[in-house]
Amino acid sequence: MDIKDIRKKIDGVDAEIVRLFQERMKLSGExxxxxxxxxxxIKDEARETAKLEEIAKMADEDMATYCRMLYNNIMEMSRDYQRRVIQRGVNMLGVLEEAYEKTPAMPPDNESIACHGEQEPYCRQACVKFFGNDDHIQYFDDLEDIFAAVESGQCKYAVITIGRHIDVSNRVYEMLAENNCYIVRSTVTAGGMRFVCISRELEIYRGADRTCLMLRVPDVPGALYGVLDKFYALGLNVSKMKSWTAPDDEEDLMFCFDVETPFDSDSFRNMISQVSHAEQEYVYLGSYMEMTNE
Ligand SMILES: O=C(O)C(=O)C[C@]1(C(=O)O)C=C[C@@H](O)C=C1
Structure with a gap:
């Protein structure tokens, strides 16, 4: 068969895939x-695992791995779309202000906290700084288990490191977004490791003076400039900037950064308005205070 004929067949199959993919995404929106x-x-780990098993069984033997990979991506996009559907029309500033009003002056000192076993001594230091004690730590082997514990409510908070290993911190930011978790406090322990306290509930403590935002943009010249320019125009300082290639598409860049401005200020409100009306989809990852030793 001529290559043109085969391509024609592929075009036909693609048209079907696009139609069905959009149909699936709409159902996901529902x-x-x-x-x-x-x-x-948003994320239902058990449903995703069962779905991947079912897909692998359904597929021909030599296609099972590809089908699993495809569905892994489809479900990731599906979650991304769900996040957009949920955020659409939400008055972001109203949600943040309500959370700020509801958050107590200090974090409770008797809730279970998920930590990474490998980072034990530093984690303890960070917990003491955040909660005044290190009595309620539960240790887990990896980030996935930590996020699962927070997601299921087994632990109300997790204290994890975000510094040092560049790959680890990128993954932490992606997982915060995937699991709808927020940074609520941050500190640097002895040894120069930055630890953050994260929660699934949106909590904004008094004194919060920096806001962590993440967004995805196409990897084209000037992409970073176009993002930062808007913040500089508002007189806002941007720090702890990180960028990396999107895990599922080499042509997209992920940016994560902190905007330094007190929560209770006009410049914060301007920033949120800027972010809510931006063309790009920003992911809000929390407003918090950097806790020092004093
Ligand atoms: O079944 C659900 O709960 C969905 O939200 C749909 C879906 C999917 O795309 O199949 C998406 C996200 C969940 O993690 C699991 C599955």
């Missing part, structure tokens, strides 16, 4: 609305 109304988390 699930997002249900999850929002019933206060359910």
């Amino acid at each position: 699930i997002a609305a249900y999850k929002k109304d019933n206060e359910l988390p």
Whole structure:
């Protein structure tokens, strides 16, 4: 068969795939609305695992791995779309201000905290700084287990490092977004490791003076400039800037950075308005205070 004929067949199959993919995404959007109304988390690990198993069984033997990879990506996009559906029309500033009003002066000192076993001594130091004690730590082997513990409610908070290993911190930011978790406090321990306290509930403590934002942009010249320019125009300082290639597409860049401005200020409100009306989809990862030794 001529290559042209084969391509024609591929075009036909692609048209079907696009139609069905969009149909699936719309259904996923309906699930997002249900999850929002019933206060359910976007990610359902058990459903995804079962779905991948089912897909692998359904596929021909030599295609099973490809089908699994495809569905891994499809479900990641599906979650991304659900996040957008949920955020659409939400008055972001109103949500943040309500969270600020509801957050107590100090974090509770008797909640379970998920930590990484490998980082034990530093984690303890960070917990003492955040909660005044290190009595309620539960140790886990990896980040996935830590986020699962927070997601399921087994632990209300997690204290994890975000510094040092560049790959680790990128993954932490991606996982915060995937699991709808927020940074609520931050500190640097002895040894120069930066630890953050994260929560699934949006909490904004008094004194919060920096806000962590993440966004995805196409990897084209000037992409970074176009993002930062808007913050500089508002007189806002941007720090702890990180960028890396999107995990699922080499042509996209992920940016994560802190904007330094007190929560209770006009410049904060201007920034949120800027972010809410931007063309790009920003992911809000929390407003917090950097806790020092004093
Ligand atoms: O079944 C759900 O709960 C969905 O939200 C749909 C879906 C999917 O795309 O298949 C998306 C996210 C969940 O983690 C699991 C599955």
